[in-house]
Amino acid sequence: MELLPQALADGVMLGAIYIIIAIAFSLVYGVMHVIDFAVGEWIMLGAFAGFHLNQRTHVDPFLLLPVVFVGFAALGYVLQPLIQRVLSGHKGNPLLMGLVFTFGLSLMFRGLAQTFFGFYSHSTPSRFSTGSFFFEKGGFFLTVSSVRLAGLVYAVVITGVLQWLLKHTDFGLGVRALAQHKDSAGLMGVNDRRTNAFVYAIYVGISAMTGVLIGTILSVSAKMGPEYTIFAFFVVVLAGMGYLAGVPAAAFLLGIIQSVFLVYLDPGYTLLAVFAVLYLILLVSPTGLFRKGV
Amino acid sequence: MNDRRLLGSIAVFVALLLLPLAVHDTFFLRVATEAIMWVGLAVAFDVLAGYTGYLNFGHSAFFGVGAYTTAILMMRAGWPFPAAAGAGGLVAAAAAVVAGLPTLRLRGAYFAIATWALSRAVQQLALMSSLTGGPDGMRLTAYLQPRFFYWVMLGVVGATFFLLWFLLERAPFGLKLKAIREDEQGAKALGLNPTRLKVQAFVLSAVPTAVLGGVFAYWVTFIDPDSTLGDLVSDQALVMVVFGGMGTLLGPVVGAVLIFAFKTVFWAYLAEYEVLYVIILGAVIALSVVFLPNGVLGTLRRRGAVRRPGSGAPALTTPPAAEAGAAAGKGAA
Amino acid sequence: MTEPILKVQNVSKAFGGLMAVSDVSFEVQPGEIVGLIGPNGAGKTTLFNVVSGYYAPTRGKVVFRGEDVSGMPPYALAPRGIGRTFQVVKPFAGLSVLENIVIASFLKHPRRADAEAHAWRVLELIGLADRADVPAASLTLAGRKRLEIGKALALEPVFLLLDEVVAGLNPTEVDRTIELILQLRARGMTILIVEHIMRVIMRISDRLVVLNFGEKIADGAPAEVAREPAVIQAYLGESAA
Numbered sequence: 001m002e003l004l005p006q007a008l009a010d011g012v013m014l015g016a017i018y019i020i021i022a023i024a025f026s027l028v029y030g031v032m033h034v035i036d037f038a039v040g041e042w043i044m045l046g047a048f049a050g051f052h053l054n055q056r057t058h059v060d061p062f063l064l065l066p067v068v069f070v071g072f073a074a075l076g077y078v079l080q081p082l083i084q085r086v087l088s089g090h091k092g093n094p095l096l097m098g099l100v101f102t103f104g105l106s107l108m109f110r111g112l113a114q115t116f117f118g119f120y121s122h123s124t125p126s127r128f129s130t131g132s133f134f135f136e137k138g139g140f141f142l143t144v145s146s147v148r149l150a151g152l153v154y155a156v157v158i159t160g161v162l163q164w165l166l167k168h169t170d171f172g173l174g175v176r177a178l179a180q181h182k183d184s185a186g187l188m189g190v191n192d193r194r195t196n197a198f199v200y201a202i203y204v205g206i207s208a209m210t211g212v213l214i215g216t217i218l219s220v221s222a223k224m225g226p227e228y229t230i231f232a233f234f235v236v237v238l239a240g241m242g243y244l245a246g247v248p249a250a251a252f253l254l255g256i257i258q259s260v261f262l263v264y265l266d267p268g269y270t271l272l273a274v275f276a277v278l279y280l281i282l283l284v285s286p287t288g289l290f291r292k293g294v
Numbered sequence: 295m296n297d298r299r300l301l302g303s304i305a306v307f308v309a310l311l312l313l314p315l316a317v318h319d320t321f322f323l324r325v326a327t328e329a330i331m332w333v334g335l336a337v338a339f340d341v342l343a344g345y346t347g348y349l350n351f352g353h354s355a356f357f358g359v360g361a362y363t364t365a366i367l368m369m370r371a372g373w374p375f376p377a378a379a380g381a382g383g384l385v386a387a388a389a390a391v392v393a394g395l396p397t398l399r400l401r402g403a404y405f406a407i408a409t410w411a412l413s414r415a416v417q418q419l420a421l422m423s424s425l426t427g428g429p430d431g432m433r434l435t436a437y438l439q440p441r442f443f444y445w446v447m448l449g450v451v452g453a454t455f456f457l458l459w460f461l462l463e464r465a466p467f468g469l470k471l472k473a474i475r476e477d478e479q480g481a482k483a484l485g486l487n488p489t490r491l492k493v494q495a496f497v498l499s500a501v502p503t504a505v506l507g508g509v510f511a512y513w514v515t516f517i518d519p520d521s522t523l524g525d526l527v528s529d530q531a532l533v534m535v536v537f538g539g540m541g542t543l544l545g546p547v548v549g550a551v552l553i554f555a556f557k558t559v560f561w562a563y564l565a566e567y568e569v570l571y572v573i574i575l576g577a578v579i580a581l582s583v584v585f586l587p588n589g590v591l592g593t594l595r596r597r598g599a600v601r602r603p604g605s606g607a608p609a610l611t612t613p614p615a616a617e618a619g620a621a622a623g624k625g626a627a
Numbered sequence: 628m629t630e631p632i633l634k635v636q637n638v639s640k641a642f643g644g645l646m647a648v649s650d651v652s653f654e655v656q657p658g659e660i661v662g663l664i665g666p667n668g669a670g671k672t673t674l675f676n677v678v679s680g681y682y683a684p685t686r687g688k689v690v691f692r693g694e695d696v697s698g699m700p701p702y703a704l705a706p707r708g709i710g711r712t713f714q715v716v717k718p719f720a721g722l723s724v725l726e727n728i729v730i731a732s733f734l735k736h737p738r739r740a741d742a743e744a745h746a747w748r749v750l751e752l753i754g755l756a757d758r759a760d761v762p763a764a765s766l767t768l769a770g771r772k773r774l775e776i777g778k779a780l781a782l783e784p785v786f787l788l789l790d791e792v793v794a795g796l797n798p799t800e801v802d803r804t805i806e807l808i809l810q811l812r813a814r815g816m817t818i819l820i821v822e823h824i825m826r827v828i829m830r831i832s833d834r835l836v837v838l839n840f841g842e843k844i845a846d847g848a849p850a851e852v853a854r855e856p857a858v859i860q861a862y863l864g865e866s867a868a
Contacts, residue, residue, distance in 0.1 A: 035403040086583055093347050093475065099403045100349065100536055101583040107529065107576025114569045233407040268418060275415040282396040466733045466742065473730045476719035483679065484778060485705035485734040
């Protein structure tokens with residue numbers, strides 16, 4: 001019982017990171033109408049980028065974040081037209097084919113990662129890795145590791161930036177217009193191809209950056225991708241598809257579930273638990289926790 | 295698929311049936327048995343994927359459920375093989391209904407990830423449970439009769455193929471599924487209940503897969519979570535269907551044969567590069583989506599190698615019937 | 628006095644805080660063509676969706692042929708005799724024109740051979756028999772709109788909901804569609820039609836129901852309704868085209 005506040009705190013901090021992934025993932029879906037199966041692989045690739053850059057340059061991963069973002073965003077920007085081509089080339093079911101395409105990509109990325117990075121898992125060291133804050137109150141102990149706290153700060157900052165971008169810039173206006181009504185937005189001068197490319201670039205960049213962080217807080221391995229794809233999906237569906245305001249609650253729930261299993265039970269059961277929760281909630285409320293989904 | 299192709303398929307089936315009488319090489323028989331199994335898995339996958347438009351990334355879960363049910367019933371409860379394999383099919387049917395009802399409400403793309411998560415969860419379960427032997431897997435009593443397994447595999451796949459041919463190409467069911475695929479909301483206005491149809495398709499996809507899993511278990515005598523519940527079964531089925539041509543029965547057959555041939559050659563010469571195999575699978579999927587939107591079969595059809603009107607209008611009716619129809623239809627609306 | 632085929636009783640439909648349709652009541656007699664008009668956003672399509680089962684009414688009842696069908700899904704209403712078209716026309720794009728109609732024919736003709744024979748008859752009626760094997764995606768807008776009507780007709784409905792079936796068509800095509808609608812009425816079909824093109828709706832409707840901001844503001848013969856001040860005001864002074 002003394003461990004509960006710890007588990008909760010850890011879960012909340014973990015959840016903060018999932019919020020970022022879920023928001024970026026939803027954004028891409030909302031604008032491009034494609035579910036990127038490879039989201040976990042972008043995270044994985046980012047994590048490896050962070051790890052190897054840190055190994056080579058000994059620069060703290062937190063300082064590497066902008067570098068990773070720019071590099072991956074550029075990659076995403078270049079890749080996006082290909083995805084666009086897939087989506088517009090299918091009379092029948094572009095959404096489904098987009099998913100199949102990104103699934104193919106995810107297989108390739110995972111295979112390539114295993115080829116170049118091997119099968120072992122690593123952890124990216126950071127100056128925050130060893131610090132922690134210690135609280136004690138009335139029999140409850142709480143250790144907040146600095147690195148997780150830094151992760152929380154990162155999440156808050158990025159959410160703030162995204163919020164600003166979406167609500168207070170012309171670019172953001174264009175994005176929201178596209179998400180709501182693709183054809184009309186085009187007629188009003190929103191260059192949908194370029195906006196799409198930028199949105200995808202930002203999404204890839206954010207995912208990779210988040211990967212760097214995950215590599216520092218948790219670990220990096222070539223096989224870590226699928227778990228995060230499932231987590232991203234879990235958060236988005238639980239929040240209610242298309243209902244961004246529900247994301248934080250769902251993300252925190254996921255973080256707490258994961259944390260609780262780490263502390264109290266066998267982490268191997270985490271995925272089972274996640275799926276069980278998802279299944280039960282879908283059974284009761286198919287439109288998500290808040291019944292506001294599409 | 296018209297009657298000429300059906301006749302052709304029956305001819306091929308009969309030829310395959312007689313094959314072991316002419317060819318005695320056991321290695322060849324084993325390769326053929328596996329090839330036939332993959333044809334079955336791909337066709338079953340396409341029921342939900344190509345016809346209904348829902349990708350079940352947890353296809354391997356059904357395969358594994360069938361394999362493990364058969365193994366457990368045979369080894370721990372002493373059931374005979376046919377009953378055990380059949381039970382595997384029933385368990386899978388029940389699982390499809392239970393898993394399908396909430397998840398099929400999600401749109402196609404989300405359903406894909408949900409089933410993917412489910413199959414990983416099932417794999418976890420098998421790894422942790424003592425009933426399934428955990429990571430060490432299970433051994434079945436060896437029954438080394440290559441011809442027996444060849445014929446059983448062929449029988450199951452043949453039955454599946456022809457049953458699906460009837461249900462999907464002859465009976466209304468196939469067209470109804472395609473309607474769901476094309477426009478689920480609009481289909482409702484025509485009296486179609488999407489959830490019921492989707493669950494039916496899901497069950498239809500699950501049962502043959504599970505039975506094949508059961509046959510596989512008895513055939514290879516050793517199963518573990520990795521070989522039967524891992525991603526590879528789902529991934530390969532997906533490649534075969536996307537590469538071969540979705541929404542048809544022959545597309546998955548073509549895809550299965552080609553990909554299986556590639557797989558066999560690859561593992562014979564490049565077994566050290568197993569990671570490369572996954573990369574190639576991924577590349578084939580991605581490239582097929584971009585360059586072969588209708589799969590190999592669809593592209594061949596479009597090029598005129600195989601003539602086909604529209605998108606496969608039933609060959610039963612030809613325009614002259616319209617004249618008779620118009621005469622009879624004066625009072626109808 | 629015959630029993631109305633459709634009775635919409637105090638139907639309201641709210642989406643969160645927005646009241647799209649508010650306490651609307653009207654009746655449709657068998658064999659009538661009733662036009663549902665109103666400015667953009669008046670709630671016409673929402674009302675259609677309620678009557679055809681896509682939305683459940685937040686309040687009120689929909690009674691069809693004496694049966695309370697409020698909240699029943701569309702696939703329960705089709706067998707009861709309701710057919711509808713959609714404003715944004717969506718044929719089953721990957722299938723042929725014939726296959727599109729055949730699928731609709733399965734409702735009353737469960738056997739494939741019957742369904743196909745029926746489908747051919749419908750194709751003749753809507754004039755698409757010569758393009759039966761063509762992929763539906765390659766039809767022109769006019770063709771698609773006709774296919775849309777054909778699919779609804781193949782259900783052999785007694786009550787047809789037409790949602791802007793002539794929008795975007797050229798005058799010849801519009802006239803052809805009007806002719807088809809009148810033909811259907813002559814055979815006993817009851818029709819509820821939403822339309823923006825005034826000359827069409829004034830010409831074919833026996834009665835008009837006018838919505839504005841989700842409320843019914845007029846209900847009666849076209850000529851009278853067109854003169855009502857509330858209606859004129861709703862359209863900001865637009866006269867019948």
